[in-house]
Amino acid sequence: MKIKLDQQGNLKFPAQFLQRRNLSAPLEFWLFEREGEPILLPRLPNLRKLYIEVTTGCNLQCRFCMRNIWDDPIALMTQDIFDAVAARLPYLPELEEVVFTSFGEPLTHPNILKMIETFTSRGLRVTLGSNGILLNPKIVSELMRLGVYRIMVSIDGAQAETFHDLRGANLQQIIANLEYLKELKKQHATRLPELGVEFVILKSNESELPALVRLASSLGAARLIVSNVLAYTEDMVDQTLYGYAPVDSVKGFGFPNLGSGWWLWSFMEMPRMHWGAERRCRFIHDRATVVGWDGGVSPCYALSHNYSYYTLDGVKKKVNRYVLGNVTQTPLDEILVSEEYMQYRSEVAVYHFPSCPDCDLRSTCDLRQINEGCWGLNPSCADCLWSQDIIRCP
Numbered sequence: 001m002k003i004k005l006d007q008q009g010n011l012k013f014p015a016q017f018l019q020r021r022n023l024s025a026p027l028e029f030w031l032f033e034r035e036g037e038p039i040l041l042p043r044l045p046n047l048r049k050l051y052i053e054v055t056t057g058c059n060l061q062c063r064f065c066m067r068n069i070w071d072d073p074i075a076l077m078t079q080d081i082f083d084a085v086a087a088r089l090p091y092l093p094e095l096e097e098v099v100f101t102s103f104g105e106p107l108t109h110p111n112i113l114k115m116i117e118t119f120t121s122r123g124l125r126v127t128l129g130s131n132g133i134l135l136n137p138k139i140v141s142e143l144m145r146l147g148v149y150r151i152m153v154s155i156d157g158a159q160a161e162t163f164h165d166l167r168g169a170n171l172q173q174i175i176a177n178l179e180y181l182k183e184l185k186k187q188h189a190t191r192l193p194e195l196g197v198e199f200v201i202l203k204s205n206e207s208e209l210p211a212l213v214r215l216a217s218s219l220g221a222a223r224l225i226v227s228n229v230l231a232y233t234e235d236m237v238d239q240t241l242y243g244y245a246p247v248d249s250v251k252g253f254g255f256p257n258l259g260s261g262w263w264l265w266s267f268m269e270m271p272r273m274h275w276g277a278e279r280r281c282r283f284i285h286d287r288a289t290v291v292g293w294d295g296g297v298s299p300c301y302a303l304s305h306n307y308s309y310y311t312l313d314g315v316k317k318k319v320n321r322y323v324l325g326n327v328t329q330t331p332l333d334e335i336l337v338s339e340e341y342m343q344y345r346s347e348v349a350v351y352h353f354p355s356c357p358d359c360d361l362r363s364t365c366d367l368r369q370i371n372e373g374c375w376g377l378n379p380s381c382a383d384c385l386w387s388q389d390i391i392r393c394p
Contacts, residue, residue: 001014001017021042023042023044027042027043027044028042028043029041029042029043030043030339030342030343032343032346034346034347034350034352039346041342041343041346043337043342044337045091045092045093045094045332045333045336045337046094046287046336047092047094047095047287047288047289047333047336048094048095048096048097048286048287048288049095049096049097049098049099049286049287049288049289050085050092050095050097050098050099050288050289050291051098051099051101051102051288051289051290051291051301052077052082052085052098052099052100052115052290052291053077053101053102053103053104053290053291053292053293053304054076054077054082054100054104054106054109054112054115054293055075055076055077055104055105055106055108055109055293056072056073056074056075056102056103056104056293057074057075057076057104057105057108058103058104058105058108058131059105059108059131059133059134060105060131060133060167060168060169061168062131062156062166062167062168063165063166063167063236064166064200064202064229064230064231064232064236064239065103065232066103066230066232066305066307066309067103067104068232068233069232069233069307069308070103070305070306070307071306071307072305072306072307072321075293075294076109076110076293077109077293077294077295079111080328081293081294081295081327081328082111082115082118084295084327084328084331084332085291085295085327085332086118086119087331088327088331088332088333089119089122091331091332091333092332092333094287095124096124096125097124097125097126097127097149098119098124098125098126098127099126099127099128099129099394100112100115100116100126100127100128100129101127101128101129101130101152101394102129102290102292102301102304103305104293105130105131105133105134106128106129106130107128107130107134107135107139108134113139113142113143113146116128116143116146116148117146120146120147120148125149125150126146126147126148126149126150127148127149127150127151127152127196127394128143128148128150128151128152128193129152129153129154129198129394130151130152130153130154131153131154131167131169131174132153132154132155132173132174132177132178133169133173133174133177135151135153135174135177135178135181136177137177137180137184140177140180140181140184141184143193144184144185144188144190144192144193147192148192148193149192149193149194150192150193150194150195150196150222150223150394151181151193151194151195151196152196152197152198152223152225152394153174153178153195153196153197153198154167154197154198154199154200155171155174155197155198155199155212155215155216156199156200156202156205157171157205157208157212158208158209158211158212158214158215159171159208159211160172162204162205162208165204166200166202166204166205175215175219178195178219179219181193181195181219181220182195182219182220185220191222194222194223195216195219195220195221195222195223196221196222196223196224196225196394197212197216197219197221197223197224197225198225198227198393198394199212199224199225199226199227200227200228200229201226201227201228201229201241201271202229202239202240202241203238203239203240203241204239206241209226212224213255213268214255216255217255217256217266221255221266222266223266223269223394224255224266224267224268224269225268225269225392225393225394226268226269226270226271226392227271227391227392227393228240228241228242228271228273228385228390228391228392230309230385230391231309231310232307232308232309232310234310236310237310237314241273242271242272242273242274242275242312242385242390243273243274243275243312244274244275244312244313244357245274246273246274247273247274255267255268269392271389271390271391271392272388272389272390273390274390275312275357275358275388275390276388278388279351279353279355279381279384279387279388280351280387280389281300281348281349281351281381281384281386281387282386282389283299283300283301283386284299284300284345284348284349285349288300289336290304291327291332292304292305292321292323294326295326295327295328295329296321296323296325296326297323297324297325297326297327297332297335297336297341298321298322298323298324299322299324299341299344299345299348300386301386301393302319302381302384302386303319303321303322303371303379304321304322305319305321306319306320306321307319311356311357311368311383312357312383312385313357313362313363315362315368315369316369317368317369317370317371317383318369318370318371319371319379320370320371320379322379324338324340324341324344325338325341343377344377347376347377348381351381351387352376352377353373353376353377353380353381353382354373354374354375354376354380354382355382356368356373356382356383357383367380368383
């Protein structure tokens with residue numbers, strides 16, 4: 001498609017292009033260059049998915065959790081910060097889904113139900129991520145009343161001993177909570193809230209995956225996500241199943257959703273088990289962003305905290321939190337269309353970063369130890385396991 005620059009320096013876009021992209025004047029653009037080529041991006045707050053971290057605190061101390069090694073405080077999102085997010089909803093016309101989850105337990109926040117209602121009352125789809133301990137009958141009933149679309153529960157073992165070893169919690173308590181959810185949905189003849197199950201696969205629990213599928217099916221799960229572990233400690237490195245070379249994938253299963261009231265068939269969402277050529281950021285392609293407990297806005301989970309982890313080839317990497325603005329200082333929609341954020345999103349969308357695990361200099365490069373690359377924008381996504389689908393999240 002050809003456009004023409006006139007004598008006055010004006011560009012005129014074809015009407016069919018503007019119509020297809022749903023663009024209308026007046027409209028501002030950011031102009032960038034990538035490898036000498038011009039990039040023109042419309043300044044539109046086209047957010048579709050909003051992750052909100054209402055707390056960094058949790059009622060569990062799971063063995064493989066980032067909270068064991070990070071540098072961030074344990075804190076609750078204040079009402080003022082939450083209100084600053086909610087106040088900009090009219091300026092986010094394409095927002096579809098809000099996800100209350102992160103590395104803390106959302107149900108430990110005293111105002112979580114009111115926060116959820118802020119979005120469900122506006123017709124937005126809300127997902128709640130939880131470890132399941134606090135999903136007692138009262139909370140489950142309230143979540144149903146509020147119209148929550150999905151509850152994602154982390155279950156990393158089908159055997160009580162395995163689950164307790166990894167999470168320090170009682171598996172039967174969680175199963176009882178989810179059975180109540182299943183029965184309550186039957187009583188109300190509804191499939192909502194849908195139940196989703198997350199399973200972090202390790203060498204120590206891999207053999208329990210078939211039993212976990214049966215458990216998820218019996219509980220009426222509509223979704224089952226399997227993710228590899230992001231190794232924050234050396235003992236977790238020993239538990240990883242992924243690596244450089246292609247390996248036999250962990251076998252996935254289809255399973256009947258026995259708690260929906262309809263005859264439905266669900267499928268497991270499996271991770272990749274090795275580093276590959278294709279790299280794709282789900283956060284960017286889903287038009288998502290993360291608002292942290294303190295109002296800081298980050299482009300994804302991987303850059304939302306300060307922590308260290310071990311890369312694919314065992315290098316300890318220090319990740320510094322990447323905050324593009326704070327909702328207490330700048331409106332969320334303005335942060336989303338800022339020059340820095342839009343340029344970063346554009347670079348990640350085409351994955352304009354090196355691939356550190358493939359580099360011949362990887363064993364001697366000091367940049368591997370921090371979140372930077374030898375070319376492209378920083379922070380660098382050159383080692384990101386999320387972009388490989390090795391690590392997955394809802």
